Amino acid sequence: MNHGIDPHRLAALPQGPGVYIFKGQGTLPLYIGKSVNIRSRVMSHLRAADEANMVAQTRDIEFIETAGELGALLLESRMIKAQSPLFNQRLRRTRRLCSIRLCDANKSTVLEIVDSKKVNLGLTPKLFGLFSSTHSAKKKLNELAQLNGLCKSILGLEKTSTRGCFGLQIKTCLGACIGKEDRQLHDERLLSALKDLQVEVWPFNGAVELIEEHNGWVQKHRVNNWCHLETWCSKIGRASQFNALDTQEFDRDSYHILVKPILLQTVKVQAC
Ligand SMILES: [Zn+2]
Known part of the structure; x- marks a missing residue:
């Protein structure tokens, strides 16, 4: 172990849940992490070959105990956002989020991309995916269309034409846009493709x-x-x-x- 951390400080680390902070020379943290066992997680950082650089810069390790794993996760997320430590992946607090909303219109499913500025994401049903931009929401829809033979014109990714979508020509669309495929079958495939992305509605009435x-x-x-x-x-x-x-x-x-x-x-x- 090549580090200059006081062994007494390491021995004092608790074996319960919480957040730990690797501190360098300055006041800013080098790294913030969480664990259900602070001591054993810190020790594994000290042994990790690919973290030797961070460990070499560490002068002290501080910790904040929590009563459980959830508290550790919530605190870690807040602290990383507030302090952006050098060795953490940046957790950016995205001010604006987008999601895909399904709506029923004339027995078929249409979708729109909604914005957290206008729609309360935790309280709105039939939302799928949380994206940092309209662009990334559309990128995901494109991927799903490609994988599941969905029609990009129906998904709103392409302009509608009477001759059908571009995917029809290159055989990535099964033909829902021209009635070659039953629209209901298409929509069922769309639903199952989106299923894993479903945003759960807050299940309580308030806090x-x-x-x-x-x-x-x-x-x-x-x-x-x-x-x-x-x-x-x-x-x-x-x-x-x-x-x-x-x-x-x-x-x-x-x-x-x-x-x-x-x-x-x-x-x-x-x-x-
Ligand atoms: Zn099509």
Whole structure:
């Protein structure tokens, strides 16, 4: 192990969940990570050959304990966004997100690309995918069209013509645009192609608290519409003060952190 970190500091690292911070010479962190076992995760960084550069620059390692994995994930995401450490992949807080919305029109499915500035993404049904731009939403649709023999004209990616779409000529479209393929079959294929991208609608009526307990202490994460609002902690007897994050805005990272534990009910939920 080639590092200048005080072994006493390493020995003091807890073996429970939380966030750890690799600190270099300055005040800015080099790297922020999370784990259910802070000590063993930090040790594995110190042993990783491809992280030797970061480890060599590390002077100290700090940590913040959480009552559970969810708290660690939420805190890590906030800290990385606020501090952009050198060795973390940039987690950018995308101000604007796009999604694909399906609507029914005359028994067939049409889709449009919607914008988080106009549509509340956590509360709107039939949304698929969270993209940082209209361009990337269309790119995804193009891929799905290619893979599933869908019609790009019907998907709104190409201008409609009476002779059918371009894909028909090169045989990537099965012909839904000219009635050669049943439109319903096309739309069913579209639905199953989009299925994995479905954005779940916030399942509660307003905010709830997600409760995590560990060794006799409790954290309550208040969340609404897939947004993390604050965390109350029994150790300090109040909610942590988070700064610089607009709390009500739909956030893609928080959504991804929260969606499984909430839908699979692996976390204790309390109305608030
Ligand atoms: Zn077509």
